[in-house]
Amino acid sequence: MVKELHPLKVLVRPLITEKATRLGGEHKYLFEVQRQANKTQIKEAVEKGFEVKVAAVNVMNMKGKPRRVRGNRVKHSPGWKKAVVTLQEGYKLELFEGV
Numbered sequence: 001m002v003k004e005l006h007p008l009k010v011l012v013r014p015l016i017t018e019k020a021t022r023l024g025g026e027h028k029y030l031f032e033v034q035r036q037a038n039k040t041q042i043k044e045a046v047e048k049g050f051e052v053k054v055a056a057v058n059v060m061n062m063k064g065k066p067r068r069v070r071g072n073r074v075k076h077s078p079g080w081k082k083a084v085v086t087l088q089e090g091y092k093l094e095l096f097e098g099v
Contacts, residue, residue: 010037010045014095015082027087033059035081042083052091058084 014020015030023030033042039057046054060083064076087093 005034005037005041007041007045007048010034010041011049012080023084027055027089027092029085029087029093031083031085033081033083035061035079037081037083039083042085046085050093050095052093053088054085055088056086058086060084 010033012032012034015032017030020030031042031046033045037045039059042057042059043054046052046057059081062080062082064079066074066076069075
């Protein structure tokens with residue numbers, strides 16, 4: 001059974017990278033989301049949070065990168081989930097404008 005998340009807690013932060021900036025021209029925006037969030041919850045969170053219409057949501061689980069700690073021991077940073085949100089034609093997020 002999927003734990004219900006409040007729509008405002010699903011999105012952790014927007015990802016502002018070179019790739020995200022390029023995809024912004026195609027009405028696609030990248031977000032880091034909670035690990036337990038699914039596509040329906042992400043769509044609902046973006047629509048309620050930014051008052052736009054979402055056409056599609058793609059999600060990816062990103063593996064944690066290895067880090068060295070105390071000599072030669074290797075630990076991994078925690079993994080996270082990335083979402084690519086495609087908006088319907090005519091909508092855009094003002095959050096990403098002018099970056």
